[in-house]
Amino acid sequence: MGIEPEDTLARTFRRSAKVYERSFPEKLANLLIATFEAPVYIGSDAVEHLSRNTKALGDWVRNNKEDLISRKWVGGQGTVHIDNRNHDYVMLDTAPGKNYFVSDKWPQKMNVIGVFDHEMGHLLVDEGQKLGHHSSECAADAFAVMRHVQRFGDATDIFDHAPAFTARVAVLTSKIHYTSIAMARVAQLHRSGAVDIARLSLKETARLATEIARGYSLEKRVVDKIHNAFSPARALYNDVVTLPIVKKVVEILAEKKDDIDIWRAGKLFLQASDTRAFLQQLQKDDREVQNSLDLLDRHEKEKGWSLDDLERKPAPPRTVFAEIKSWFLEG
Numbered sequence: 320m321g322i323e324p325e326d327t328l329a330r331t332f333r334r335s336a337k338v339y340e341r342s343f344p345e346k347l348a349n350l351l352i353a354t355f356e357a358p359v360y361i362g363s364d365a366v367e368h369l370s371r372n373t374k375a376l377g378d379w380v381r382n383n384k385e386d387l388i389s390r391k392w393v394g395g396q397g398t399v400h401i402d403n404r405n406h407d408y409v410m411l412d413t414a415p416g417k418n419y420f421v422s423d424k425w426p427q428k429m430n431v432i433g434v435f436d437h438e439m440g441h442l443l444v445d446e447g448q449k450l451g452h453h454s455s456e457c458a459a460d461a462f463a464v465m466r467h468v469q470r471f472g473d474a475t476d477i478f479d480h481a482p483a484f485t486a487r488v489a490v491l492t493s494k495i496h497y498t499s500i501a502m503a504r505v506a507q508l509h510r511s512g513a514v515d516i517a518r519l520s521l522k523e524t525a526r527l528a529t530e531i532a533r534g535y536s537l538e539k540r541v542v543d544k545i546h547n548a549f550s551p552a553r554a555l556y557n558d559v560v561t562l563p564i565v566k567k568v569v570e571i572l573a574e575k576k577d578d579i580d581i582w583r584a585g586k587l588f589l590q591a592s593d594t595r596a597f598l599q600q601l602q603k604d605d606r607e608v609q610n611s612l613d614l615l616d617r618h619e620k621e622k623g624w625s626l627d628d629l630e631r632k633p634a635p636p637r638t639v640f641a642e643i644k645s646w647f648l649e650g
Protein backbone atom coordinates (compact mmCIF):
# COMPACT_ATOMS: atom_id res chain seq x y z
CA MET A 320 0.00 0.00 0.00
CA GLY A 321 1.62 3.24 -1.13
CA ILE A 322 1.15 6.73 0.15
CA GLU A 323 -2.02 7.73 -1.74
CA PRO A 324 -4.33 9.36 -2.70
CA GLU A 325 -2.88 12.75 -3.50
CA ASP A 326 -5.81 14.90 -2.38
CA THR A 327 -5.11 18.32 -0.93
CA LEU A 328 -5.86 17.30 2.65
CA ALA A 329 -3.43 14.38 2.45
CA ARG A 330 -0.88 16.83 1.10
CA THR A 331 -1.57 19.26 3.93
CA PHE A 332 -1.17 16.52 6.54
CA ARG A 333 2.09 15.35 4.96
CA ARG A 334 3.59 18.81 4.66
CA SER A 335 2.48 19.75 8.14
CA ALA A 336 3.71 16.47 9.65
CA LYS A 337 7.19 17.18 8.28
CA VAL A 338 7.20 20.54 10.05
CA TYR A 339 5.92 18.93 13.25
CA GLU A 340 8.59 16.22 13.07
CA ARG A 341 11.33 18.82 12.59
CA SER A 342 10.19 20.58 15.80
CA PHE A 343 9.62 17.39 17.81
CA PRO A 344 11.99 14.73 16.35
CA GLU A 345 12.13 12.89 19.67
CA LYS A 346 8.35 12.46 19.70
CA LEU A 347 7.44 12.00 16.05
CA ALA A 348 10.19 10.03 14.27
CA ASN A 349 8.10 6.90 14.77
CA LEU A 350 4.78 8.44 13.70
CA LEU A 351 2.24 7.05 11.26
CA ILE A 352 -0.50 9.29 9.85
CA ALA A 353 -3.32 7.79 7.80
CA THR A 354 -6.60 8.91 6.33
CA PHE A 355 -9.51 6.44 6.11
CA GLU A 356 -8.12 5.53 2.66
CA ALA A 357 -4.37 5.14 3.09
CA PRO A 358 -1.24 6.10 5.04
CA VAL A 359 -0.18 9.65 4.17
CA TYR A 360 2.89 10.19 6.34
CA ILE A 361 5.46 7.95 7.96
CA GLY A 362 8.01 9.38 10.41
CA SER A 363 11.68 9.10 9.42
CA ASP A 364 12.50 6.23 11.81
CA ALA A 365 9.43 4.21 10.81
CA VAL A 366 9.76 4.29 7.01
CA GLU A 367 12.00 1.28 6.69
CA HIS A 368 10.06 -0.87 9.13
CA LEU A 369 6.61 -0.08 7.72
CA SER A 370 7.70 -0.49 4.09
CA ARG A 371 8.72 -4.06 5.03
CA ASN A 372 5.22 -4.62 6.44
CA THR A 373 2.88 -3.10 3.87
CA LYS A 374 0.26 -5.85 4.20
CA ALA A 375 0.02 -5.48 7.98
CA LEU A 376 -0.11 -1.71 7.53
CA GLY A 377 -2.95 -1.97 4.99
CA ASP A 378 -4.89 -4.33 7.30
CA TRP A 379 -4.43 -1.92 10.16
CA VAL A 380 -5.75 1.05 8.12
CA ARG A 381 -8.91 -0.89 7.25
CA ASN A 382 -9.53 -2.20 10.77
CA ASN A 383 -8.78 1.05 12.54
CA LYS A 384 -11.04 2.94 10.15
CA GLU A 385 -13.90 0.54 10.95
CA ASP A 386 -13.25 1.03 14.66
CA LEU A 387 -13.38 4.84 14.39
CA ILE A 388 -16.52 4.72 12.24
CA SER A 389 -18.26 2.45 14.76
CA ARG A 390 -17.46 4.99 17.50
CA LYS A 391 -18.63 7.85 15.23
CA TRP A 392 -15.22 9.48 15.58
CA VAL A 393 -13.76 11.66 12.83
CA GLY A 394 -10.21 11.24 14.08
CA GLY A 395 -8.22 9.14 16.48
CA GLN A 396 -4.79 8.79 17.96
CA GLY A 397 -3.01 5.95 19.72
CA THR A 398 -0.40 3.23 19.31
CA VAL A 399 -0.34 0.58 16.59
CA HIS A 400 1.64 -2.62 17.04
CA ILE A 401 3.04 -3.97 13.77
CA ASP A 402 5.61 -6.76 13.55
CA ASN A 403 6.91 -6.32 17.11
CA ARG A 404 7.19 -2.59 16.94
CA ASN A 405 4.95 0.18 18.26
CA HIS A 406 4.14 3.28 16.27
CA ASP A 407 2.20 6.32 17.41
CA TYR A 408 -0.55 6.97 14.94
CA VAL A 409 -3.03 9.64 13.96
CA MET A 410 -5.94 8.65 11.74
CA LEU A 411 -8.36 11.09 10.13
CA ASP A 412 -11.64 11.06 8.25
CA THR A 413 -11.19 13.55 5.40
CA ALA A 414 -14.88 13.65 4.47
CA PRO A 415 -16.59 16.95 5.34
CA GLY A 416 -17.23 16.39 9.00
CA LYS A 417 -18.79 18.28 11.81
CA ASN A 418 -18.38 21.96 12.59
CA TYR A 419 -16.08 21.49 15.55
CA PHE A 420 -13.98 24.59 14.95
CA VAL A 421 -15.64 26.81 12.34
CA SER A 422 -19.21 27.09 11.06
CA ASP A 423 -20.57 26.26 7.59
CA LYS A 424 -19.58 29.74 6.43
CA TRP A 425 -15.97 28.58 6.24
CA PRO A 426 -14.27 25.84 4.20
CA GLN A 427 -14.97 22.51 5.90
CA LYS A 428 -11.34 21.51 5.41
CA MET A 429 -10.58 23.86 8.29
CA ASN A 430 -12.53 21.49 10.55
CA VAL A 431 -10.67 18.41 9.30
CA ILE A 432 -7.33 20.18 9.76
CA GLY A 433 -8.52 21.22 13.23
CA VAL A 434 -9.13 17.56 14.09
CA PHE A 435 -5.64 16.74 12.75
CA ASP A 436 -4.08 19.42 15.00
CA HIS A 437 -6.17 18.18 17.93
CA GLU A 438 -4.83 14.64 17.49
CA MET A 439 -1.28 15.96 17.06
CA GLY A 440 -1.86 17.94 20.25
CA HIS A 441 -2.44 14.66 22.10
CA LEU A 442 1.04 13.57 21.01
CA LEU A 443 2.90 16.86 21.45
CA VAL A 444 1.37 18.64 24.44
CA ASP A 445 2.48 17.32 27.84
CA GLU A 446 -0.98 17.60 29.34
CA GLY A 447 -2.51 16.06 26.20
CA GLN A 448 -1.26 12.56 26.74
CA LYS A 449 -3.67 11.37 29.43
CA LEU A 450 -6.11 9.83 27.00
CA GLY A 451 -9.68 9.67 28.24
CA HIS A 452 -9.20 12.62 30.61
CA HIS A 453 -10.95 15.96 30.38
CA SER A 454 -7.76 18.01 30.91
CA SER A 455 -6.09 16.12 28.07
CA GLU A 456 -8.93 17.10 25.71
CA CYS A 457 -8.60 20.71 26.91
CA ALA A 458 -4.88 20.61 26.05
CA ALA A 459 -5.51 19.13 22.57
CA ASP A 460 -8.26 21.65 21.81
CA ALA A 461 -6.29 24.65 23.11
CA PHE A 462 -3.44 23.50 20.86
CA ALA A 463 -5.77 23.04 17.85
CA VAL A 464 -7.36 26.49 18.30
CA MET A 465 -3.92 28.14 18.48
CA ARG A 466 -2.77 26.20 15.42
CA HIS A 467 -5.91 27.38 13.60
CA VAL A 468 -4.92 31.01 14.25
CA GLN A 469 -1.36 30.26 13.10
CA ARG A 470 -2.61 28.57 9.90
CA PHE A 471 -5.62 30.70 8.96
CA GLY A 472 -5.42 33.94 10.99
CA ASP A 473 -8.08 35.20 13.36
CA ALA A 474 -10.75 36.35 10.90
CA THR A 475 -12.66 33.03 10.87
CA ASP A 476 -15.48 32.49 13.38
CA ILE A 477 -13.48 30.02 15.50
CA PHE A 478 -13.48 32.10 18.70
CA ASP A 479 -17.26 32.51 18.65
CA HIS A 480 -18.15 29.17 17.15
CA ALA A 481 -15.83 26.61 18.77
CA PRO A 482 -16.60 27.19 22.48
CA ALA A 483 -20.35 27.07 21.75
CA PHE A 484 -20.12 23.99 19.53
CA THR A 485 -18.01 22.21 22.12
CA ALA A 486 -20.57 22.93 24.84
CA ARG A 487 -23.10 21.31 22.51
CA VAL A 488 -20.90 18.22 22.36
CA ALA A 489 -20.66 18.21 26.17
CA VAL A 490 -24.41 18.56 26.70
CA LEU A 491 -25.41 15.98 24.10
CA THR A 492 -22.59 13.43 23.88
CA SER A 493 -19.13 13.37 25.43
CA LYS A 494 -18.49 14.90 28.83
CA ILE A 495 -14.68 14.88 28.64
CA HIS A 496 -14.84 16.98 25.46
CA TYR A 497 -16.29 19.99 27.30
CA THR A 498 -13.26 22.13 26.45
CA SER A 499 -15.12 25.41 25.91
CA ILE A 500 -13.40 27.23 28.77
CA ALA A 501 -9.90 26.31 27.58
CA MET A 502 -10.86 27.45 24.06
CA ALA A 503 -12.30 30.69 25.43
CA ARG A 504 -9.03 31.23 27.31
CA VAL A 505 -7.13 31.11 24.01
CA ALA A 506 -9.55 33.71 22.62
CA GLN A 507 -9.07 35.87 25.72
CA LEU A 508 -5.26 35.76 25.49
CA HIS A 509 -5.42 36.58 21.80
CA ARG A 510 -8.04 39.35 21.93
CA SER A 511 -6.43 41.09 24.90
CA GLY A 512 -3.08 41.09 23.11
CA ALA A 513 -1.50 39.20 26.04
CA VAL A 514 -0.07 36.61 23.64
CA ASP A 515 0.74 36.96 19.94
CA ILE A 516 -0.37 33.45 19.03
CA ALA A 517 0.61 33.76 15.37
CA ARG A 518 4.25 34.24 16.34
CA LEU A 519 4.59 31.35 18.80
CA SER A 520 6.85 28.47 17.80
CA LEU A 521 5.31 25.00 17.83
CA LYS A 522 7.12 24.23 21.09
CA GLU A 523 5.84 27.43 22.70
CA THR A 524 2.35 26.63 21.44
CA ALA A 525 2.52 23.17 23.03
CA ARG A 526 3.78 24.62 26.31
CA LEU A 527 1.02 27.23 26.43
CA ALA A 528 -1.58 24.52 25.70
CA THR A 529 -0.41 22.66 28.80
CA GLU A 530 -0.62 25.82 30.90
CA ILE A 531 -4.15 26.54 29.65
CA ALA A 532 -5.29 22.96 30.25
CA ARG A 533 -3.93 23.02 33.80
CA GLY A 534 -5.50 26.39 34.60
CA TYR A 535 -8.79 26.08 32.75
CA SER A 536 -9.92 22.48 32.81
CA LEU A 537 -12.53 21.47 35.33
CA GLU A 538 -12.37 19.03 38.21
CA LYS A 539 -13.91 15.65 37.50
CA ARG A 540 -16.78 16.27 39.91
CA VAL A 541 -17.72 19.45 37.99
CA VAL A 542 -17.58 17.71 34.60
CA ASP A 543 -19.77 14.92 36.01
CA LYS A 544 -22.21 17.40 37.55
CA ILE A 545 -22.68 19.19 34.21
CA HIS A 546 -23.09 15.90 32.36
CA ASN A 547 -25.70 14.65 34.85
CA ALA A 548 -27.60 17.93 34.84
CA PHE A 549 -28.20 17.71 31.08
CA SER A 550 -29.04 14.02 30.90
CA PRO A 551 -32.79 14.71 30.31
CA ALA A 552 -31.81 16.70 27.18
CA ARG A 553 -29.34 14.02 26.12
CA ALA A 554 -32.09 11.39 26.34
CA LEU A 555 -33.90 13.21 23.49
CA TYR A 556 -30.83 13.35 21.23
CA ASN A 557 -30.39 11.14 18.21
CA ASP A 558 -27.65 12.72 16.10
CA VAL A 559 -29.49 15.98 15.38
CA VAL A 560 -30.48 18.89 17.59
CA THR A 561 -34.26 19.37 17.71
CA LEU A 562 -36.66 21.90 19.16
CA PRO A 563 -37.64 19.73 22.17
CA ILE A 564 -33.94 19.35 23.08
CA VAL A 565 -33.40 23.13 23.06
CA LYS A 566 -36.57 23.58 25.13
CA LYS A 567 -35.37 20.95 27.61
CA VAL A 568 -32.01 22.71 27.98
CA VAL A 569 -33.80 26.00 28.79
CA GLU A 570 -35.93 24.14 31.37
CA ILE A 571 -32.83 22.63 32.98
CA LEU A 572 -31.10 26.01 33.07
CA ALA A 573 -34.07 27.62 34.81
CA GLU A 574 -34.27 24.79 37.31
CA LYS A 575 -30.53 24.81 38.12
CA LYS A 576 -30.12 28.55 37.81
CA ASP A 577 -27.87 28.91 40.88
CA ASP A 578 -25.12 26.68 39.51
CA ILE A 579 -22.60 28.73 37.53
CA ASP A 580 -21.02 25.66 35.84
CA ILE A 581 -24.35 24.36 34.52
CA TRP A 582 -25.37 27.90 33.56
CA ARG A 583 -22.19 28.41 31.50
CA ALA A 584 -22.44 25.11 29.63
CA GLY A 585 -26.14 25.62 28.89
CA LYS A 586 -25.75 29.25 27.81
CA LEU A 587 -22.95 28.28 25.44
CA PHE A 588 -25.07 25.40 24.11
CA LEU A 589 -27.83 27.88 23.27
CA GLN A 590 -25.34 29.89 21.19
CA ALA A 591 -24.26 26.93 19.01
CA SER A 592 -25.00 27.39 15.32
CA ASP A 593 -27.53 24.55 15.10
CA THR A 594 -29.43 25.48 18.28
CA ARG A 595 -29.87 29.22 17.74
CA ALA A 596 -32.68 28.95 15.17
CA PHE A 597 -34.72 26.71 17.50
CA LEU A 598 -34.14 29.10 20.37
CA GLN A 599 -35.39 32.03 18.28
CA GLN A 600 -38.50 30.07 17.34
CA LEU A 601 -39.18 29.19 20.99
CA GLN A 602 -38.61 32.80 22.04
CA LYS A 603 -41.34 33.77 19.60
CA ASP A 604 -43.89 31.01 20.18
CA ASP A 605 -43.46 29.52 23.63
CA ARG A 606 -44.56 31.53 26.66
CA GLU A 607 -42.95 29.11 29.12
CA VAL A 608 -39.56 29.38 27.41
CA GLN A 609 -39.87 33.18 27.25
CA ASN A 610 -40.50 33.30 31.00
CA SER A 611 -37.56 31.00 31.76
CA LEU A 612 -35.21 33.07 29.60
CA ASP A 613 -36.36 36.31 31.27
CA LEU A 614 -35.81 34.73 34.67
CA LEU A 615 -32.32 33.60 33.63
CA ASP A 616 -31.49 37.06 32.29
CA ARG A 617 -32.45 38.73 35.55
CA HIS A 618 -30.68 36.09 37.57
CA GLU A 619 -27.35 36.35 35.77
CA LYS A 620 -27.45 40.14 36.03
CA GLU A 621 -28.09 39.90 39.76
CA LYS A 622 -25.19 37.49 40.18
CA GLY A 623 -22.93 39.45 37.86
CA TRP A 624 -22.19 36.35 35.77
CA SER A 625 -20.60 36.81 32.36
CA LEU A 626 -19.40 34.26 29.81
CA ASP A 627 -16.31 36.45 29.35
CA ASP A 628 -15.30 35.90 32.97
CA LEU A 629 -13.40 32.60 32.89
CA GLU A 630 -12.10 32.52 36.45
CA ARG A 631 -14.02 30.02 38.53
CA LYS A 632 -15.24 31.56 41.73
CA PRO A 633 -14.92 29.57 44.95
CA ALA A 634 -18.21 28.36 46.38
CA PRO A 635 -19.72 30.80 48.89
CA PRO A 636 -18.83 30.03 52.54
CA ARG A 637 -21.32 27.71 54.15
CA THR A 638 -23.27 29.41 56.87
CA VAL A 639 -23.87 26.15 58.72
CA PHE A 640 -20.54 26.50 60.59
CA ALA A 641 -21.53 29.92 61.90
CA GLU A 642 -24.78 28.43 63.15
CA ILE A 643 -23.02 25.57 64.92
CA LYS A 644 -20.62 28.02 66.54
CA SER A 645 -23.47 30.10 67.89
CA TRP A 646 -25.10 26.97 69.38
CA PHE A 647 -21.84 26.24 71.17
CA LEU A 648 -21.67 29.77 72.49
CA GLU A 649 -25.27 29.61 73.64
CA GLY A 650 -24.76 26.18 75.20
Ligand SMILES: [Zn+2]
Nearest residue numbers: 437441456459
Ligand atom coordinates in the same frame (compact mmCIF):
# COMPACT_ATOMS: atom_id res chain seq x y z
ZN1 LIG B 1 -8.97 14.18 21.85
